[in-house]
Amino acid sequence: MLQILRSDKTVRWTLFGFFVLAIAGNFMPTWVQNNLMFGMARGLAVLGLMVLWRTGLISFGHALYFGIGAYAVALADKHFGVSDIFVRLILAMGAAGFVGLCLGFILRKYRSIFFAMLSLAFSMVLYGVLVKVEALGSTDGFSVSATSILGWTPESKYTLFCAIIVACATSACMVQYYLKTGLGALTTAIRDNELRVEYLGYSVAKAIHFKYIISAALAGASGAMMAMALGQVDPDSMVNWTVSGELVFITVMAGPGSVIAPFIGGVVFEFLRTYAFELAPHAWQLIVGGTLLAIIFFLPMGLWSLLERIWVRKGSSS
Amino acid sequence: MRKQFTYKALRSAAIASAVAAAAMTGATAQAKDTIKVGVVSFLTGPAAGPFGVPGKNGAELIIDAINKGELPAPYNTKGFAGATMDPVYTDEAGGNSKQVAEYRNLVEKQNVDALIGYISSGSCMAMAPVAEELQKLTIMSVCGTPRLFEEKLRSVVFRTQGNAVGDSIAAARYMTEMFPDLKTYTGINQNYAWGQDSWKFYSLAMAKLDPASKASSNPQFPKIFSGQYSAEISTLSLDKAKVVHSSFWDGDIEAFVLQALVRGFFEDKKFVSVVGASAVDSLGKKFPKGVVMGTRGPYGLLTRFDRSRPLNNWFVDSYKARYGVYPTGPSYQYAKAVLYYKLGMDKAAAMAGKFPTQDEVVAALKGMEFESFGGSVKMALGGGHQAIHEVGYGITTWDKEKKAPSATDVKFYSAECINPPEGTLAADWLEQGMPGAKC
Numbered sequence A: 001m002l003q004i005l006r007s008d009k010t011v012r013w014t015l016f017g018f019f020v021l022a023i024a025g026n027f028m029p030t031w032v033q034n035n036l037m038f039g040m041a042r043g044l045a046v047l048g049l050m051v052l053w054r055t056g057l058i059s060f061g062h063a064l065y066f067g068i069g070a071y072a073v074a075l076a077d078k079h080f081g082v083s084d085i086f087v088r089l090i091l092a093m094g095a096a097g098f099v100g101l102c103l104g105f106i107l108r109k110y111r112s113i114f115f116a117m118l119s120l121a122f123s124m125v126l127y128g129v130l131v132k133v134e135a136l137g138s139t140d141g142f143s144v145s146a147t148s149i150l151g152w153t154p155e156s157k158y159t160l161f162c163a164i165i166v167a168c169a170t171s172a173c174m175v176q177y178y179l180k181t182g183l184g185a186l187t188t189a190i191r192d193n194e195l196r197v198e199y200l201g202y203s204v205a206k207a208i209h210f211k212y213i214i215s216a217a218l219a220g221a222s223g224a225m226m227a228m229a230l231g232q233v234d235p236d237s238m239v240n241w242t243v244s245g246e247l248v249f250i251t252v253m254a255g256p257g258s259v260i261a262p263f264i265g266g267v268v269f270e271f272l273r274t275y276a277f278e279l280a281p282h283a284w285q286l287i288v289g290g291t292l293l294a295i296i297f298f299l300p301m302g303l304w305s306l307l308e309r310i311w312v313r314k315g316s317s318s
Numbered sequence B: 001m002r003k004q005f006t007y008k009a010l011r012s013a014a015i016a017s018a019v020a021a022a023a024m025t026g027a028t029a030q031a032k033d034t035i036k037v038g039v040v041s042f043l044t045g046p047a048a049g050p051f052g053v054p055g056k057n058g059a060e061l062i063i064d065a066i067n068k069g070e071l072p073a074p075y076n077t078k079g080f081a082g083a084t085m086d087p088v089y090t091d092e093a094g095g096n097s098k099q100v101a102e103y104r105n106l107v108e109k110q111n112v113d114a115l116i117g118y119i120s121s122g123s124c125m126a127m128a129p130v131a132e133e134l135q136k137l138t139i140m141s142v143c144g145t146p147r148l149f150e151e152k153l154r155s156v157v158f159r160t161q162g163n164a165v166g167d168s169i170a171a172a173r174y175m176t177e178m179f180p181d182l183k184t185y186t187g188i189n190q191n192y193a194w195g196q197d198s199w200k201f202y203s204l205a206m207a208k209l210d211p212a213s214k215a216s217s218n219p220q221f222p223k224i225f226s227g228q229y230s231a232e233i234s235t236l237s238l239d240k241a242k243v244v245h246s247s248f249w250d251g252d253i254e255a256f257v258l259q260a261l262v263r264g265f266f267e268d269k270k271f272v273s274v275v276g277a278s279a280v281d282s283l284g285k286k287f288p289k290g291v292v293m294g295t296r297g298p299y300g301l302l303t304r305f306d307r308s309r310p311l312n313n314w315f316v317d318s319y320k321a322r323y324g325v326y327p328t329g330p331s332y333q334y335a336k337a338v339l340y341y342k343l344g345m346d347k348a349a350a351m352a353g354k355f356p357t358q359d360e361v362v363a364a365l366k367g368m369e370f371e372s373f374g375g376s377v378k379m380a381l382g383g384g385h386q387a388i389h390e391v392g393y394g395i396t397t398w399d400k401e402k403k404a405p406s407a408t409d410v411k412f413y414s415a416e417c418i419n420p421p422e423g424t425l426a427a428d429w430l431e432q433g434m435p436g437a438k439c
Helices: A002-007 A009-025 A030-054 A063-080 A085-107 A112-132 A158-180 A182-192 A194-199 A204-230 A241-254 A261-279 A284-298 A303-317 B002-025 B048-068 B096-109 B121-134 B164-178 B193-209 B230-238 B250-261 B277-286 B310-323 B329-352 B358-365 B426-431
Strands: B034-041 B084-091 B114-117 B138-140 B157-159 B184-188 B243-246 B270-273 B292-294 B369-371 B376-381 B386-388 B391-399 B404-413
Touching: A009 A030, A009 A158, A030 A063, A030 A158, A030 A182, A030 A204, A030 A241, A030 A261, A030 B096, A063 A085, A063 A112, A063 A204, A063 A241, A085 A112, A085 A158, A085 A204, A112 A241, A158 A182, A158 A204, A182 A194, A182 A204, A194 A204, A204 B096, A241 A261, A241 A284, A241 A303, A261 A284, A261 A303, A261 B096, B034 B048, B034 B096, B034 B329, B048 B084, B048 B114, B048 B250, B048 B277, B048 B310, B048 B329, B084 B096, B096 B114, B096 B121, B114 B329, B121 B138, B121 B157, B121 B193, B138 B329, B157 B386, B164 B193, B164 B292, B164 B391, B164 B404, B184 B193, B184 B230, B193 B243, B193 B426, B230 B250, B250 B277, B277 B292, B277 B329, B277 B404, B310 B329, B329 B358, B329 B369
Parallel strands: B034 B084, B034 B114, B114 B138, B138 B157, B184 B243, B243 B270, B270 B292
Antiparallel strands: B292 B391, B369 B376, B376 B386, B391 B404
16 A cells, blocks of 8 residues: 555645645634635545546535534534544544445435435435424534644644644545555446446446445545534534535536645635635625636636646646 | 934834834734724625615614714714724625634634624624634624523623513513413424524513413424425414414515415414514515514614604614615614724723723723613623613504504513523523513
8 A cells, every 4th residue: 555655646746735735834824724724624525526526426415424524523522522633533434434334325326417416315304404403503503612632722723724734635645545446446437337347347336335435434524624623513504505516516626637636626615705705795606606617618627627737738848 | 413313213113113013913002093894794695685784784874974973962973983994894694604714704814803793693603702712802783692691701792782582571571461361372483593592581481471371382493594484384373372473584574474464374363573673664565464563672663753862863864865765673783783882992992092902992892881773772781791772562553644664552661671680591580580670
């Protein structure tokens, strides 16, 4: 495993990029740090969606896992006072992964629009439950207490910022490794010709199920980090279908090109929304939607393809 | 000559470094020409039309007037401690977590000096911990859940609007006095802090004021902003209870009234609306007569043509002239919060003898009593952070002469009649039978 990771160019670039960002974060104003944290956290869920997308599957219901992760953190905090970042992340990923495992048995049988709509339906079930039940905070949600690391509660948000970066870097490398393994290499093969993959002796259903669990666990971790970074959870910004929509939006905007793309997409989305909100408080949704349209028209393979193009041009000219 | 030059250079260097030091530590002790204040209300979504935009308009109107020094005496001093306010209007829609992110942006990116606003109780509950974390003065203008100050005392958060306890007890008092024969009641409230608390305190108060009254076992709690209520209307119609209590606000109250109206709901049931007056104005003649209607304070429908005093007259007239409609509850409530901020700034500046720091403003705001548009406001609860004021109810009717909606049998209950004394939890106070209530 280490051999593959060490020889992989993407892994090296990912680690280098995240390392630079962690250092640079120390010199940034708090609001930039905050936006980067939100963008990274969302990027993690998008990373999971990208794995599914490469298989040709789009889930319109990943807010389910995002929400489970966020609520796992909030409920554990409220009832048991859990504030340790590792416990919180493990709880969130475990809960989301487990639900992903269960629902995967049903969802792995469906493709295209049926897959998308069925996952949407499951996420809206959770939304309905959260909104109705007063013990789960109904539409108000809960606030989440500050995060500690092994018993130490840091003063500034910078520690959490670094922790989120470490988690994102690790996940990105793990996914990159997974895509290089035999099972991971099936990803595009399934999209291109499912029947042939079956003839080769692999179980398509199992491969999809496994990817689904990975993406669920990643979305769970993503929700947990969002809850910690924000200090608040509520169904409308964590579980509603609009959240799934945002995740798909970022996936399309970022493009499936690389494991780094989701994080770039997440951060771009966060800044785009911040500025749209500031410049046009009455019509900020219009700016956000317009940008996506422009990207689909001019960069069908997402923002990543733009970087790739710049890269290739540089390479050929020198 | 040369000596003088060095002295001048030294002096300007000293001033520059002092300014830089002050800027770096974030201290704002020196006089300022402008202050930046975030004004948050619903600008998109179902709460924008009936609440967010009228609220923003109310704030806009009074901010402009204060900046120009055009308010009637004794509020006619210019600016906030002399400084002009530069408001940053922000949208409250999109969920609590998004609002927390926006709050951080306003404080850390836009560097606002204070925040005024928030309509939904959900927003207020979510924003208070962030305000405390960032230590930024935040004056909440509309939201009503008593949990805001009962769960925790806050250091930089204030609320100029009375909470759901007063609104609910006043409603219960009005119903037991005006309709003593109607003993059974049910409710339809939104399933979040405000709706849950409104129903809770209304039932508690009814149980104390009229022990023979009986609550339905099946009150309805639909989701906020859901907009479709046919199932709930059927359930309520089948319920034997005569009275239906509701704390619906935003577009929900209009949707509910329109959907219930066509089914003859208001002929069968006595409907008590805690805060639906915005729908009375927007639906006009279509709004059913005979509904018991509250405004959460001495303004809007209940006091439109009385309570003649300079500030109130100025507000109603200028609002009508500028926006073409009468101000509704949220307009007064936002204007009241801005007025409160001005009074606090001016008082702190007078006490400090210079442009005040946030700590000085907080100290000045704490426990203040002031004359607002229709009546006086006392910051009496939550350690001087939570307002109490009178609350009234009336019965809706249509004024043929003025061609405007109006109310009959208007009754106001004094602040001390409907609010617990400082230090007592509202639920405990009701449980004990409201000792010390001055009515």
